[in-house]
Amino acid sequence: MTSETIDAAAAGSWTLGDLSVRRVGLGAMRLTGSAAFHLGTPRTREEAIAVLRRAVELGVNHIDTAAFYFSSLRSANELINSALGGPYPDDLVIVTKVGPHREYSGEWGTAARPDQLRGQVEENLRQLGRDHLDVVNLRRMRQDSIAEHFGALAELREAGLVRHLGVSAVEPRHLAEARAIAPVVCVQNQYGLRGPDPAAEEMLRLCGEQGLAFVPFYAIAGEAGPQGASTAHDPELLAVARAHDATPAQIRLAWTLHQGPHVLAIPGTGNPDHLAENVAAGALRLTGEEMARLDALHRGEASRQSGTNGFI
Numbered sequence: 001m002t003s004e005t006i007d008a009a010a011a012g013s014w015t016l017g018d019l020s021v022r023r024v025g026l027g028a029m030r031l032t033g034s035a036a037f038h039l040g041t042p043r044t045r046e047e048a049i050a051v052l053r054r055a056v057e058l059g060v061n062h063i064d065t066a067a068f069y070f071s072s073l074r075s076a077n078e079l080i081n082s083a084l085g086g087p088y089p090d091d092l093v094i095v096t097k098v099g100p101h102r103e104y105s106g107e108w109g110t111a112a113r114p115d116q117l118r119g120q121v122e123e124n125l126r127q128l129g130r131d132h133l134d135v136v137n138l139r140r141m142r143q144d145s146i147a148e149h150f151g152a153l154a155e156l157r158e159a160g161l162v163r164h165l166g167v168s169a170v171e172p173r174h175l176a177e178a179r180a181i182a183p184v185v186c187v188q189n190q191y192g193l194r195g196p197d198p199a200a201e202e203m204l205r206l207c208g209e210q211g212l213a214f215v216p217f218y219a220i221a222g223e224a225g226p227q228g229a230s231t232a233h234d235p236e237l238l239a240v241a242r243a244h245d246a247t248p249a250q251i252r253l254a255w256t257l258h259q260g261p262h263v264l265a266i267p268g269t270g271n272p273d274h275l276a277e278n279v280a281a282g283a284l285r286l287t288g289e290e291m292a293r294l295d296a297l298h299r300g301e302a303s304r305q306s307g308t309n310g311f312i
């Protein structure tokens with residue numbers, strides 16, 4: 001499919017609280033290198049900035065990032081600030097996440113304590129050059145309860161440092177915990193055309209019923225996770241892709257968006273051409289027969305693929 005002229009508006013919009021975003025956004029994790037974090041080779045600064053500016057030109061107004069998205073030479077937040085700040089576009093929504101701790105050496109440390117979350121919020125504010133953060137997701141780090149951590153973020157929301165809150169890598173009980181403390185606008189969990197996950201399906205359903213955005217990560221990458229896009233494509237997926245003159249990645253994104261109007265996509269890339277393809281996937285309309293074929297594929301992959309729990 002021709003991608004260069006397709007705008008992000010083709011996918012429709014959803015609201016995060018009082019902030020309207022296009023349903024296809026941009027994940028910043030891959031801006032810093034060929035793979036996330038320290039796993040690949042650093043990307044050139046010029047290429048990363050070009051991707052960010054092209055995203056805005058294509059109508060993308062939802063960027064997902066984090067202070068721990070950095071490689072040996074690049075920081076995603078600093079790149080976003082350099083490319084789009086001074087001032088930022090009025091409709092641009094930047095979503096960050098806190099909870100994981102990563103040393104400047106690149107090594108992962110223990111999860112932040114509740115009293116350390118303000119420092120993480122302040123770090124995002126400094127790097128992005130903002131006086132408040134549009135949306136902050138609390139990334140759960142295997143703790144049984146998120147009440148204390150989410151409560152600390154709710155206090156920062158009351159103080160005006162954060163506008164809206166979300167949660168990530170959670171189960172339904174954690175979402176209930178959070179909603180009892182403060183409003184939640186989104187849930188960011190792993191999900192995609194990769195095999196059935198009853199917990200993920202339940203969260204997808206709950207978010208739809210409660211009017212919350214469901215924002216899947218690794219929707220394209222699958223079990224490859226932070227390393228990059230999946231290269232394992234079933235013949236059924238390839239057949240649907242051929243029918244639309246599209247790439248398998250575009251079909252994966254389209255299938256994900258077809259799960260409901262509340263589902264948002266945040267595919268990551270550091271390549272302007274891939275960015276245009278991802279945005280164009282929002283214009284794909286799959287037939288009922290194609291959805292049935294892909295749904296069957298989704299249900300049947302469980303025996304061949306195992307889940308990942310990487311950072312996003």
